[in-house]
Amino acid sequence: MAPACLLGVCSLLCAWSVVMGHPCALDHQGWADCSGKSLLHVPSSLPSNITGLDLSFNSLVIPIHGTLLMPLPSLRSLNLSSNALLALSPAVFSNLEALRLLDLSSCSIAYLHRDAFKGLGNLHTLLLRNNNLQELEVPSLLPLKALFHLDLQHNALVSLDALNLQLMEAIPQVRLGGNPWVCDCAAHPLQQWLKRRQAVQVTCASPLGLQGQEVAALDFQDLGCQMKRRFPRGVSTVQQITVTHSNTTTPPTGKGGRSWPYLVGFLVAAIGISILIALAAKCKLFHKNFASYRHRPLPETSSIGGSPMEDGSGWDRSSSGPGDSESHRMPGDADLQAEDDDGFIEDNYIQPNEQMQEEEERELHLSI
CATH class of the missing domain: 3.80.10.10 (Ribonuclease Inhibitor)
Incomplete structure (x- = not known):
């Protein structure tokens, strides 16, 4: 039922x-x-x-x-x-x-x-x-x-x-x-992503040399990528270029650490040459300054020409009359020595009161 x-x-x-x-x-x-x-x-x-x-x-x-x-x-x-x-x-x-x-x-x-x-x-x-x-x-x-x-x-x-x-x-x-994954350098982001996703199984379909291999298990050399790598300081530039362009070449071991003495020697030589150049420039400037500041003795007045007192005496003789010969006599050596000690050159000018006396005497002579 x-x-x-x-x-x-x-x-x-x-x-x-x-x-x-x-x-x-x-x-x-x-x-x-x-x-x-x-x-x-x-x-x-x-x-x-x-x-x-x-x-x-x-x-x-x-x-x-x-x-x-x-x-x-x-x-x-x-x-x-x-x-x-x-x-x-x-x-x-x-x-x-x-x-x-x-x-x-x-x-x-x-x-x-x-x-x-x-x-x-x-x-x-x-x-x-x-x-x-x-x-x-x-x-x-x-x-x-x-x-x-x-x-x-x-x-x-x-x-x-x-x-x-x-x-x-x-x-x-x-x-x-x-999927027919191509395992070349373009697959590098996928490889990094798969390494973080460990449960995902992805294999290569091409090239033939990598067919069937897991993408996450490959490295940058297998993918044919030219990646930047960090090198120790002792590795030369030629070795770095060789490793960068040829992924199968690695820097030789045991020789990288021996290049530092050459670098130190080059630096010491460069510093020594710089110091020598600086010292040479300093010495040249020192000799130039020494020559410019060196003192020389001043020439004596007699070697240059006649003394100023001789010029002054000639002017007195020409300007004064026969009656003034006694009042305007030549200064002696003592007077010249005193003037030299003062450090000043005095002008032989006529005081105003003496000039008035001379004019009065001239008028008297003319009247006689």
Whole structure:
């Protein structure tokens, strides 16, 4: 009796689905199973209170403009795997604000628009494995602020730039295995990122010499990068250039520490030459100053010419008359010695009272 009742209930549900216009199977937990129904479009008659929707293995067409689904405020899980979506248009999931899991595996996606995940601020898990992604746009992951798990395995990624890797630092779980990673110098940021994520296993696909090896286990020499390295002070410049341009060459050991005596000797020689030059300049200036300040004896007055007193006596003889010969006699040697002792040269000028007496005497002579 019970199996007959169960069969009747299933028949009623199937009939109700046909009448409502969608082939999806609904359960009492709010899950709608529309997998493998060859659907081109999402049924519009789905209940708005469903929490899970499986649309895998269909032939869904992504609209160029607008959203893929009608507003489903309670939808938490959406499975779109194994649909030939190729590309995701902008804001195609913008009306699914409560979505927590989005499965886009095996959809042949080759391009993600920068606004493809707009409106999915509560998304926890994003599955993008088994697609054809060759690069990952940085802005496409910016709206996913609550993302915890990102699966990018088995795509066509050959490298990731530093911006993408920095953005993925906030995502606790990231899967990158199965991509054809090229292990060259451009993979150095990825190598550093993988070393911090020890649980992530990523292997090289090319070149052939590194195929199958883990990227995190390689060093800069294996990647072919020319990186700046710090050398001890004793290593010469030639050795540093050799190590920088040839990653397989290392500075010879045991010889680097012997170059410091040459450096010390060069410094001592340079300082000694500088001191000698300074002393030579000082000596030249000293001789020049000594020659300029050396004292010489002054020439005697007799060697230069006649004494000023002789000139003065001649002037007196020419200017005075015969009556003044006795009053204006020549000064003796004692007078000259006294004048020399004073240090001043006195002018033989006539006092005003003597000049008046001479004029009166002249008038008397003329009158006589």
